[in-house]
Each structure stands twice: as structure tokens, then as C-alpha cells.
Amino acid sequence: MSSFVYPRLDPAAARALLIERAPLESSQLFALSELKHNRASPSATGGQVVPERKLASVRDAIREAAENAGYPRPLARGQAQTFDRPCGSELLRIMNIVPADAASVGVWSFLTLVVVPEIGSWRFPGAPESRMLGKPRNVLRRLWWRAWALGPDLDAAPDGCAPLGEDEFVQIMERTTLGGNIRTARAIQNALWRAELNGLDVARSELMRQLARRVRGQRSHLALDVLDGAELDLLLDHLVATGVAALRGG
Template sequence: MSVLYPRLLPGESDRLFAELHRLGPGEHKKMVAGHSSRAVYAATGGRRVTRDELDDLRHAVLAAAQAQGFPEPPGSARRNAFDQQTARILHEQSLMVPGEAAQRQVWSFLALVLLPDICVWRWPANDDGQYLADRFKGLDLTRHALARLWTRAHVLHEPEAPEPYSLLSVLGEADLDQIMARRGSIAASPALVRAVVRGHRDAERSGDGGATARAVLRESLVRLLRLTAFLDVDSLSESETDHLARMIRLEARMSLT
């Protein structure tokens, strides 16, 4: 049975997002709660998440943050490590189905009620003291502090692999974002995303013949973007998709070297 999460009403999301700006560094733990009187649930489709399950989810994500130095500001390597571990936690432990994970208000609740101190640590205010609304309010789930991690884990999950979440550690934030941001083309096919990431992993083991791995990846994405305009990738088998990604990567590497 799927698990239903609280959905924060838009007015309450706006209020709590404004509260982020009123509190100073280190004070956002005051906002942490396991419930909100301004949250609602879907009427049907599963059972409601329990308070204990929400507490367990918070403790798991908090432990991942503490392992990367929370509450001290993290460097890029620590941010990547936190993202990879938290993506797995959210996907494994939340028991969300894609339909529930597609609800913006669910992620508003998680970022502004259950985990605001950790999201502020991961995505601090800019030089003007402003937090990005996309990271907290779920306006764009591909940019949300937590929703984007669940999506990555869901897309890259390989249930039959010895380590089902190993693909999460192949690419850094910037490179993986280059793939996931193309949600109308490449990222629309989870099988193609996995094939691209597997191809990158295997190429790094053997080397890319003088071109940087990042340059080859980005040239591959440009070529795939053109190809998916007229090719139905979802009609291919997994082995055919892997072969396609490898061939496109080979062409990209040859064009660069």
C-alpha cells in the first residue's frame, strides 16, 4: 500500500518560507515539527504516514547531514555525498509512489516543516540573504531541495543490481543536473538516463582518449537531444538502449578527439 504524506496548503507554504528569512543562522530548528494544522492529505490512494515514520525519516536525513559536518557549512564534496545518501534514504524509507512524489505540496511540507534546518544548511541564502523559493516551496520539483533527490533515486534505481543505488554516485551535481533538467526529452525515459549514466561509469574506467569525461558527456547529451526528437526510446529494450548510449558516447568522444 502506498503512503500518503501531508500536503502543505499554499498560504502556509508562503508563511513558512517568509519565516525562513526572519530567522538567523542556526535558528531554523525552531521551525521543525512533525505535523502542521495547515496540511491536508489525499482523500484516497493509500494510508497516511504515521508520526513515527516522519520522525524516523527526519532522523535518517539528519544523520546523513551530520556525517557531512552539519551544522557547519559543507564544501562541494560533502554536499554531493549528502545528496547521494539522502536520495537513497528518501526513496527507500519514504515508501512514496510516483503519484504522491509528484505533489508539490508534499515536498513543501518536508522542506518547510519536517526538515527546514537541513534544507537551509544544504541550500543557504544567497549574498542578498534570500532563499530560493524553488528549493523549498516545490514550484519546480527538479530544483526542490528534496524532491530532486527522490526523483534521481527513483530514475537511477536498479532493483536487480547487486547495489541497486550505485548509479547515484557516478555523476556529480552539475553533470547529473544536465541530464535531469532535460525532462521533456532525455530524462523523460528513465531507461535512457540509466544507460547514459552506466556508459559514463564504464568509460571512466577505461578512459575517454584525451577528452575530459565531462566534455564527452555533454556532447553526448547534445546528440541524444537531437536523436530523441524523432526516436521513440521507450520502444527499445534495455540492451538496445545501452547500445545506443554507448554508440552516441563513442561518436561524441571521436568528435572531440
């Protein structure tokens, strides 16, 4: 399967679009969708440039995920994952983006501000800059990286468990030492699910906060990559147990 590099919107153009389009309604933004921009171009280092038909498929996949979550109606409280999880899985499946390109601010600025300009302000009313520009908390970028690290099906979970929620995703993915390593990220997710299957009497999201903090503490003096799978699971289960005890006040 081919991997592609995507157009990168330069920072000045991205900011100009952000300011220019901030007052517009969703229907107006929808109509402004384009598959190219005169201030966007792929990385000069080379690679197969994404064809417009692939960009159109990416646009359609994002919009389908939004429509399935109720777009253009505002997302109800607690319903953000009806968009986020399916969209992240679809982005990973369909984009075929070179991973190094997925770390580019300009790529995600281009997709968010040019290709699907209506999605950012729908998902995050008020359109905060951090969600619209292509930085790590961008409305689309964060979803691709979740699926890369934890997916590919972000709606999947073992029987008797729930998929990760927003706060749980954040605890892993906004800490690069955790979310930037697929093995570590998935091991943490699996440890949380094992705890859930064993029966939890504390809030799972609070346990994830404890676990993420404790794993980071371990990384200060232990190279997790030298542990084999069984050793890593044993360590994480111990950290889960200490986290549960702390939440119980023990």
C-alpha cells in the same frame, strides 16, 4: 511493503513560512521542526496516510545524512555530494511514498519547510525559493527522484568509475524525457561508466553534456523504448563516441 501518501502544504502557507523563516539561524530553524501543520493534508484522492512515526523516521534519516556530511558546518566547496547522494538513497529507501505523490509540490514543501526546516538553507545558503518550495529543484525532491531514476544507491559505481556528480545528475534529471524514464536514465548512466572504464581523455561532465544533448536529438525521431537493451546500449555508445570526438575537436 505499504506505500503512503504524505501531507501537502498549500502554496500560500508554504510561501508564508518561507518569508517568515528566511532571517532565522540554523539552530532556530532546527527547533521549529514539526510533523504536522494546520495547512497541510494528504491528497483527497485517498491512499494510506503516512503515520507520524514514519515522518519522524524520514526526518531523522535526513538529519543523519546532513550530520554525516558535517552539519551544522557549511558544506565545503565540492562536498555537496557527501549529503546529496546518501540523502537521496535514504529518502527512496525510507519514505515508501506513492510515486504520484512524489510529483506533488505540496509534499516537498511540507517536508522542507515543516519537517526539516533547517536543511534547505544549510544545503543552499541564501535559501533560493526554487530549493525551498517543493518544485522540481527542491532540496529534497530532486534527491528522491535521482534515486528513483538512477539508484537506489547513488553512491554506487562500477570498480574504476566514480558515482555521478552534480552536473551529471542535472543533465539527466532536469530533462524529463531522460530522467522521467528509468530505463533511459540508467542506460545513459551506464554508457557514461562504460566510456570511463575504456579510458577518457575528455572531462566526463562535459561528455555527459554532449551525451544528454545527443540523446534528446535522437528522441526527436526515434522511440528509444522500442529498442531492446543491446540496441539501446549500441546507440548510446555511438553517441558517446561522437561526443568524445566533438570535445576533442574532431
